[in-house]
Amino acid sequence: MHEARSGILLAGLFGLLGVAAGAFGAHGLESRIGPEQLEWWNTAARYQQIHAVALLVTCALPGPWTRARKLAIPLFAVGIVIFAGTLDAMALGAPRWFGAITPLGGLALMGGWAAVIGHGLALRER
Secondary structure (H helix, E strand, O other): HHHHHHHHHHHHHHHHHHHHHHHHHHHHHHOOOHHHHHHHHHHHHHHHHHHHHHHHHHOOOOOOHHHHHHHHHHHHHHHHHHHHHHHHHHHHHOHHHHHHHHHHHHHHHHHHHHHHHHHHHHHHOO
């Protein structure tokens, strides 16, 4: 399945980068940015890691590749990039208006979870 391969590769990439970001925050940024910015960085790393696992699990679920399951992959990926990316950018000095973009990433992440629910409902109907 093309979707499974793409999703697994994305999950691995996001997971790897999430761990690296967490380590960088703990060891490289702690003395260079303020506590609020460090909290943004840590939140971004945490959500990225959680949703990398969600993406991997979505790809590993048994059963058919429903439209909802296929939709969950890009929603999780886009959500990670926007949510974590904007928080990381703000932590590193981007304008605070980037914070207005962050909720769009959160909506995409919630959409990914809604798609997982849709996949579960579609399985029940089969």
